[in-house]
Amino acid sequence: IAGITQAPTSQILAAGRRMTLRCTQDMRHNAMYWYRQDLGLGLRLIHYSNTAGTTGKGEVPDGYSVSRANTDDFPLTLASAVPSQTSVYFCASSEGSTTGELFFGEGSRLTVL
Amino acid sequence: GQNIDQPTEMTATEGAIVQINCTYQTSGFNGLFWYQQHAGEAPTFLSYNVLDGLEEKGRFSSFLSRSKGYSYLLLKELQMKDSASYLCAVRDSNYQLIWGAGTKLIIKP
Numbered sequence: 001i002a003g004i005t006q007a008p009t010s011q012i013l014a015a016g017r018r019m020t021l022r023c024t025q026d027m028r029h030n031a032m033y034w035y036r037q038d039l040g041l042g043l044r045l046i047h048y049s050n051t052a053g054t055t056g057k058g059e060v061p062d063g064y065s066v067s068r069a070n071t072d073d074f075p076l077t078l079a080s081a082v083p084s085q086t087s088v089y090f091c092a093s094s095e096g097s098t099t100g101e102l103f104f105g106e107g108s109r110l111t112v113l
Numbered sequence: 114g115q116n117i118d119q120p121t122e123m124t125a126t127e128g129a130i131v132q133i134n135c136t137y138q139t140s141g142f143n144g145l146f147w148y149q150q151h152a153g154e155a156p157t158f159l160s161y162n163v164l165d166g167l168e169e170k171g172r173f174s175s176f177l178s179r180s181k182g183y184s185y186l187l188l189k190e191l192q193m194k195d196s197a198s199y200l201c202a203v204r205d206s207n208y209q210l211i212w213g214a215g216t217k218l219i220i221k222p
Contacts, residue, residue, distance in 0.1 A: 042212035
């Protein structure tokens with residue numbers, strides 16, 4: 001089934017550890033996004049990529065980094081996890097950066113202790 | 114600042130009609146989206162409005178008034194499976210999506 005795959009689906013992590021959340025899409029979409037979702041708040045954009053080879057900072061980029069080496073993959077890295085990064089992380093993609101709706105992955109639930 | 118407002122929670126009865134409102138103040142406007150999100154799942158696309166008026170798609174309709182900064186999502190013939198959160202999002206002048214916190218809809222038999 002075409003779509004977006006995220007891994008892992010759930011992870012408990014000790015503070016200070018490095019963690020990479022993986023995201024792969026097979027729809028050949030140009031734009032990809034990482035959001036975090038916390039109770040009572042709207043989805044907040046962490047980083048985005050309008051096309052392979054480019055990335056940009058969203059609303060809450062501190063403590064996170066991304067890369068976009070090719071069209072399909074958009075990993076999110078937490079260099080040194082902190083408890084405030086406990087959240088549900090969603091990867092999404094859209095056909096273009098200015099057009100089309102977003103398609104979301106199933107989410108990665110991260111707990112930092 | 115940019116802001117999207119929608120009610121936190123609503124309750125409705127199976128078989129009835131419910132209207133979920135969304136008001137927005139954003140830097141420019143390039144379209145408004147509604148998404149459905151069941152608990153523990155990913156958001157899924159419901160509708161898109163860029164011009165004023167009503168867009169109908171089966172049991173769901175979405176309305177937009179750009180001059181009022183207002184939209185609503187209308188759900189007819191409610192079913193238990195419609196129990197979910199409904200997210201309103203606006204694409205601003207930079208084509209970034211600004212998201213509301215979502216409206217949790219509870220359907221009672």
